[in-house]
Amino acid sequence: MKNFLLASTFSAVTLLSGFTHAADYIVDREGVHAAINFKVQHLGYSWLTGRFNNFNGTFSYEKDKADAAQIKIVIQTASLDSNHAERDKHLKGDDFLDVGKYPTSTFTSTEYKVIDEKSGTLTGEFTLHGITKTISFPVEKIGEGDDPWGGYRAGFSGTTTLKLADYGIDYNLGPASTHVELELHIEGIRQ
């Protein structure tokens, strides 16, 4: 009975969502085929890289109606990891991300402009450190298709550069380190 109910609910949800969005994807967090990386210059002499280990995302995308594509990503800011505990503690503290006060950072798309089949420009609201800004950045579609385990996947990449001061992060890291580059690599599993 329980299984029957579950199955009915599941079909109902699938059917309903089938009518609204033909292709909804959930970012593959379980299999970790997604990454949000950042890099910032150190003193102007090298790149310091790190990542956010915890985030969730959903997107909808259809090849034929790519202009209607949408994405939402929620990053758990406390999952910042630059492979150095003392630096991570500093970056998560109130000099930088203040993750106690701002535990999440989100990106919600508002528009996707198709350039060609493999690329486009994504615009949306990005919230970091409690401040929301509209950002636009180029997105590349890497590919889509059946996976070997009975599912269907699609993946994208995008990179954007943020000025830290725009988000109220004004700790002085030096003139070469005022901006941070954010890289998003995602693979979604079609629902």
Added chain:
Amino acid sequence: MLKNNGKSYGWISIVVHWLMAIVILFVFGLGLYMVNLTYYDAWYKGSLALHKSLGMALLILLAFRMFWRVINSKPAELAGPKWQQISASLMHRGLYLVMLLLLVSGYLISTADGAAIVVFDLFNAPALPWSVENQEDIAGEIHLVLSWLLVAMVTVHALAALKHHFINKDSGLTRMLKVDTVD
């Protein structure tokens, strides 16, 4: 002379007590000072390295001190009401406990990602083979709270010693300053 006797502490207890007292107050001030240094201050890295080295040195001293405390006798209780004797004993135990937790929490901040702590370029204190999520943040909060708690307890402890010296006019303070072997 080196060991404690019925009337006062011995030189080993006295030296370790005051050495730790001075170093603890210094690293407390250093800790509050260094977190306000900016990235371009010359001592930004050095201050933390010194703080960590002194912290690990304190941990070694504390381990020795607890060992010495267990294998050694203790001077007789000072005269006074029972509740004061119990309070003094609880305070001493509390100081040991808070010092230990404070030092361990500091160690857990720096080693949260598996990196060792370099102690005065002499040796490395290795990280534990496991860690918890956001260990550096949790240990950091605990470290800050315990550091203020320890300084508050040290203040009460010092005031009590002064009270013994100036009001009770007993050996509460002097027995930790010089060895008294006279029976």
